[in-house]
Amino acid sequence: MAKIAILGAGVSGLSLARFLVQGGVDASDIVLFEAGPVAGGLCRSKVVDGFTYDVAGGHILFSKDKPAMEWMKDEAGGPDAFDQRDRHTKIRFEDRWVHYPFENGIGDLPKEATFDCLSGYVKAWHERTMDGSEAPKTFGKWVQWRFGDGIAKHFMDPYNEKIWKRDLDFLTSDWVAGRVPDAPVDDVLRAGVGIRTEGYTHQSIFFYPKRGGFQGITDGMAHSLGASVRLNTPVQEVRQQGEGVTVNGEAFDLCVSTLTLTYAPDLFPDMPADVAEAMRTLEYNGLLSILVALDRPEHPDLSWIYLPHQSQGPANRVTYMSNYATLNAPEGKTSLMAEVTWPGGKPFPGESLEQEILDGFVNAGIMSRDEVLFTDRSTVNHAYVVFDELYHKRREVALGWLESVGVTPLGRFGRFEYDNSDQCVIKSRELAKSMLAKLGKG
């Protein structure tokens, strides 16, 4: 039988292995190489003194692809293993709660800001529709073109500067197509005069494992795969050999890599210099996730909130972690989690960051200092793909070369794509289908 190597046991690698096994491949013919002591990658969670949080920002389970979502639930023990929650997200603007998406919430702003947003939106809409101006290629200019200068000034620019840590015109605008929904101008006018409009609602409910954090999902997959998952086994060297490849000297017929492209040059000794350069220079952001454990019995009914302003501290998003699942905090306690992005490859900041986060939370009026029990930090080097002008070119070189040496790239940073875990599962399902067909099991 064909021997299959899967590099990385995050949700992409694990779900690919599970689909292959469900399609008739013997689990003993699959090896998942995982550097970490546990599987799960960006879906991992951490439990500290009874408080559970996700290490790569707050994760929720939702998908437009129902079979993929149901499959993920089944892998984690079935629907009963999940809590279901309504999605309640808001933007904190000074001392107000603003409805999300922002253009549907502009009636919640102070009157001057509502006017700025309405006036800018109508002007931008008029220019787009009457002059037929084309969407600008850079993100900063696209924001002005699409939303107008009021929404740019009061929300989009400060929020995006916090999350991307770069001049917004360093980013391209093509990645937002289809990602940022186009609110009808009537809805924005209604919102401006105080008539509630909802905006997009596809995530109106979500699911979260009752136990173990989001990692409950990948734990389920890893458990079913048993000895196929080799933990604490970093991939150190991959070479093409005949029709197959060797991984750390071991021969395989097929190889799928979910490993981060920017690190791949260190693992493939035969990689040409121009390919290595393309991979190393792909842009990305890392992330710090800071749990804030609170001696507070209850939270408002919120899932997560956005903090666009500098006065609210360095966090761009705050997850109400203990609202995701009842068991995410001990009884009578609650928790928040701050997400702070960090430019890829730069050393993470020291502990003064935690103080800035707490000061920001107090300024934003979402907690008081005397409620804080402790904080806990987790970091991930790769969290967000940064879409700059050279992104497509570099990525094409990287993926093309891997394919040419018999390695199929898969996964969020294995392909440098902005995928959620459900999309990883969908892509693994597709890849498994074509691999099973090649193996005569289709």
Ligand SMILES: Cc1cc2nc3c(=O)[nH]c(=O)nc-3n(C[C@H](O)[C@H](O)[C@H](O)COP(=O)(O)OP(=O)(O)OC[C@H]3O[C@@H](n4cnc5c(N)ncnc54)[C@H](O)[C@@H]3O)c2cc1C
């Ligand atoms: C801030 C943030 C919020 C998100 N929110 C959501 C959400 O709400 N819902 C959702 O569904 N998704 C969400 N996602 C996306 C989700 O986390 C990813 O899509 C998914 O986890 C990617 O899985 P992966 O297997 O492709 O990659 P990874 O999880 O990165 O897996 C790669 C694996 O390779 C291993 N590895 C690395 N180097 C080596 C080596 N040399 N040898 C062996 N192994 C190695 C790593 O340890 C890791 O386990 C979010 C992501 C972020 C960053």
